[in-house]
Amino acid sequence: MPFTANRQFKAHPRLLTQADGMYFKTADGRRVLDGTAGLWCVNLGHSREAISLAVARQIRELDFAPTFQMGHPLPFELAARLIKHAPDGLNHVFFTNSGSEAVDTALKIALAYHQLRGEGARTRLIGRERAYHGVGFGGISVGGMVNNRRLFGPLLTGVDHLRHTLDLEHNAYSRGLPAWGAHLAEDLERLIALHGASTVAAVIVEPVQGSAGVIPPPQGYLQRLREICDRYGVLLIFDEVITGFGRLGAPFGAQYFGVRPDLITSAKGLTNGSIPMGAVYVSNTIHDVFMHGPENVIELFHGYTYSGHPVACAAALAALDIYEQENLLTRASTLAKYWEDAAHALKGLPHVIDIRAIGLVAAVEFAPVPDNPGKRAYEIFTRCFERGVLVRQAGEAIALSPPLIVNPQQIDTLFGTLAEIIHDLP
Numbered sequence: 001m002p003f004t005a006n007r008q009f010k011a012h013p014r015l016l017t018q019a020d021g022m023y024f025k026t027a028d029g030r031r032v033l034d035g036t037a038g039l040w041c042v043n044l045g046h047s048r049e050a051i052s053l054a055v056a057r058q059i060r061e062l063d064f065a066p067t068f069q070m071g072h073p074l075p076f077e078l079a080a081r082l083i084k085h086a087p088d089g090l091n092h093v094f095f096t097n098s099g100s101e102a103v104d105t106a107l108k109i110a111l112a113y114h115q116l117r118g119e120g121a122r123t124r125l126i127g128r129e130r131a132y133h134g135v136g137f138g139g140i141s142v143g144g145m146v147n148n149r150r151l152f153g154p155l156l157t158g159v160d161h162l163r164h165t166l167d168l169e170h171n172a173y174s175r176g177l178p179a180w181g182a183h184l185a186e187d188l189e190r191l192i193a194l195h196g197a198s199t200v201a202a203v204i205v206e207p208v209q210g211s212a213g214v215i216p217p218p219q220g221y222l223q224r225l226r227e228i229c230d231r232y233g234v235l236l237i238f239d240e241v242i243t244g245f246g247r248l249g250a251p252f253g254a255q256y257f258g259v260r261p262d263l264i265t266s267a268k269g270l271t272n273g274s275i276p277m278g279a280v281y282v283s284n285t286i287h288d289v290f291m292h293g294p295e296n297v298i299e300l301f302h303g304y305t306y307s308g309h310p311v312a313c314a315a316a317l318a319a320l321d322i323y324e325q326e327n328l329l330t331r332a333s334t335l336a337k338y339w340e341d342a343a344h345a346l347k348g349l350p351h352v353i354d355i356r357a358i359g360l361v362a363a364v365e366f367a368p369v370p371d372n373p374g375k376r377a378y379e380i381f382t383r384c385f386e387r388g389v390l391v392r393q394a395g396e397a398i399a400l401s402p403p404l405i406v407n408p409q410q411i412d413t414l415f416g417t418l419a420e421i422i423h424d425l426p
């Protein structure tokens, strides 16, 4: 099983068999409130009928079509619709099947872009500590979660990392963006000075670090990264696999923070999690660099059998209709204050050492149990599930990211159940 304690799970399985709206149903017939949008992806709520109908229709009409030297209309239609919600100037889309593939695709486009411009020495990639960029070799190389890296060899060469920005001495319990930490963006300038600007291709960051425990950027941090990238000709990639599609209250984190990256990776909410799909958005400038040379020659030697799969496109188009009709790309902004207050109401409970909330995502961090990393958060996660609430363990933290259709009563249930369980912990 992926990212699972296999033996423990098989001894005590947690099986979900149905889902509707804000709820899962378990194999033993219990209703479980989805506090995690599945795995940060079911933004519109579960089992949206329009998506299942679109998928069923599409699979009957055109189950598959090759997209290497061939095509079908749906990826073009989808790309044209998607870029309307993307930051200005990110007008081209490359489809993948997952966030991990989107990350590898973005890194490869960044490297190729510099090659094509005659700056082939720009091969270094810079990631950040505590980053999660999926599980491809590119993604774990620029990623910064040690367990995802340490058993898998030397990874990509020429990769360096910025420090992460979570320092509880300075920014625990911040409301809004932490006031402390923007200076950590200067790490990028230091690394560029260390390696030489002419060797650095791109820096990749999640605007809000997700899987490592919901770490919002310090005020001004992303702006500083953008400035430094501009100064040294380094591409800025935002990995928006979690923050994309309305999680923060804007279509993308880029718009929420007012910082325009050169590439964006996305997946998850793109199809509401219903069919695997990812997408990489690139700027016109990057796209145009590839569009040279003889017209019969392939410009980008990269792609997946299922890039732009018709059924995934149909799911994404139906999902986009719902995002637009129900204003779900921005709804989180109307609930963000309520959400933040509900999260911070847990301050002062036993073992709680930090609370972080932004848009409709939050984390409650616990003091670690000595010599037993993650034990407390795991226990809270399993107890929540027994009590009918799905939350997610992220290291020493519990992360919450409900579907964007969540209502205030359900927010109360999520944090209320969590509070009771924390209170009763041994």
Ligand SMILES: Cc1ncc(COP(=O)(O)O)c(C=O)c1O
Pocket: 097, 098, 099, 100, 101, 103, 132, 133, 134, 135, 206, 210, 211, 239, 240, 241, 242, 267, 268
């Ligand atoms: C920021 C980020 N990038 C990439 C990924 C990888 O996506 P996938 O699991 O679809 O490969 C994730 C998944 O959680 C993610 O959060």
